[in-house]
Amino acid sequence: MSLSAQDIAEMMEDTDVDEMVELGHDLIFSILERIPIDVVKAKVDAGGPLWFQDDEGISALHAAVYVENTELVRFLIQNGALWNAVDNQHNSPGDIALSLNNEDCYTIIRDAGIRSELLLTLLASRETLSNSPLSLVLKATDTTAAGSTESYLASRLRFKKDAHGQEICLLTLEDEDEVGVMMGWERGIMQETVRLLCHDHENLNEGLKILNVGFGLGIIDTFFEELPRTPAQHVIIEAHPDVLKHMRELGWYDKPHVKILEGKWQDFIESEELLGVGGFDVIYTDTFSEDYKELHNFFGHLPDLLAGPESRFSFFHGLGATNATFYDVYTHVSELHLAEVGMDVAWSDVDVFADSGKRWGTTREYFGMRLYRLPIGSMRAV
Numbered sequence: 001m002s003l004s005a006q007d008i009a010e011m012m013e014d015t016d017v018d019e020m021v022e023l024g025h026d027l028i029f030s031i032l033e034r035i036p037i038d039v040v041k042a043k044v045d046a047g048g049p050l051w052f053q054d055d056e057g058i059s060a061l062h063a064a065v066y067v068e069n070t071e072l073v074r075f076l077i078q079n080g081a082l083w084n085a086v087d088n089q090h091n092s093p094g095d096i097a098l099s100l101n102n103e104d105c106y107t108i109i110r111d112a113g114i115r116s117e118l119l120l121t122l123l124a125s126r127e128t129l130s131n132s133p134l135s136l137v138l139k140a141t142d143t144t145a146a147g148s149t150e151s152y153l154a155s156r157l158r159f160k161k162d163a164h165g166q167e168i169c170l171l172t173l174e175d176e177d178e179v180g181v182m183m184g185w186e187r188g189i190m191q192e193t194v195r196l197l198c199h200d201h202e203n204l205n206e207g208l209k210i211l212n213v214g215f216g217l218g219i220i221d222t223f224f225e226e227l228p229r230t231p232a233q234h235v236i237i238e239a240h241p242d243v244l245k246h247m248r249e250l251g252w253y254d255k256p257h258v259k260i261l262e263g264k265w266q267d268f269i270e271s272e273e274l275l276g277v278g279g280f281d282v283i284y285t286d287t288f289s290e291d292y293k294e295l296h297n298f299f300g301h302l303p304d305l306l307a308g309p310e311s312r313f314s315f316f317h318g319l320g321a322t323n324a325t326f327y328d329v330y331t332h333v334s335e336l337h338l339a340e341v342g343m344d345v346a347w348s349d350v351d352v353f354a355d356s357g358k359r360w361g362t363t364r365e366y367f368g369m370r371l372y373r374l375p376i377g378s379m380r381a382v
Ligand SMILES: C[S@@+](CC[C@H](N)C(=O)[O-])C[C@H]1O[C@@H](n2cnc3c(N)ncnc32)[C@H](O)[C@@H]1O
Pocket: 149, 181, 182, 190, 213, 214, 215, 216, 217, 218, 219, 220, 221, 237, 238, 239, 240, 243, 263, 264, 265, 266, 286, 287, 288, 289, 290
């Protein structure tokens, strides 16, 4: 039997893949068997694939964390191991380190994550970044209504109460998957955010000038309205036609000090409607279907929008919040980006554990942490 050139190429490719799989298994096995580190390093130098994950999703980096070999973890990271690969249980190497209480291994991986995400944000701000396996929330290729503003704004929303009496603003995706755009369980987060943003604000008694981006269920806007002194100006930017209709039905258009800007924040961010206010005392943003690149872009406008060092800013921090390591990485990344625009951030923890089992119903889970990390930013005085 004679073989065609294509047959030979395919056989060669299969051999390469088989070889890689064997090398990958051998590397993970060697690490778990705790063979001397120099031998493991030699295997990596000889082409042992760091990207390889076995049938359980374990990578060489997961294995190095399991055996708590700090030097090896550092070596693997330096040689390109993926810090955010998750195993079949959705645990990243950092999560394994956390569960073992191994701070040294955890810190090396988390810092690699921070460096990687900072770099990717920088690249994304300069050119269109294709979806990278290194990136967590720069989800450039999610075109569903949950990941693309254009698809989201063209989708219908439903406002309803779920079986537990929880208010929900619900989006149904094409595959019938349901996603909560906003859910009643976040009420505690919104309440605490308003308390920390406003209650000891030096301008509270004059009536604050407030900007909120994203109305959703209007939970935070209702808390702003219930401040001991009604806001002097309360500007709300909302893009979705169904939410705007809901706001009209609820009477938000009839409040004299409330101004509703219909459209995307990106359309108004440099407009006279916002800049003409002469500086906001409080700014909050909590949108939907936008990635971190958009939030990072929003940060850049804060110095022009806030009144001064006494003004405060917060955002809904759900970045990477289905995984403890990813959440921590994004807490640091956002803090560093806010520092770049001259803002210091104080973080508080809000325990959102109560009733967490009943929270999601049939909807997609988007927040898996027990503690919500609540940011309060203020501009550094110059
Ligand atoms: C999570 S909800 C906000 C919930 C709100 N914080 C609350 O307390 O109920 C997000 C809202 O942002 C709106 N939104 C999404 N993208 C937007 C954009 N680019 N500009 C303005 N609003 C946007 C959505 O339509 C939605 O109403």
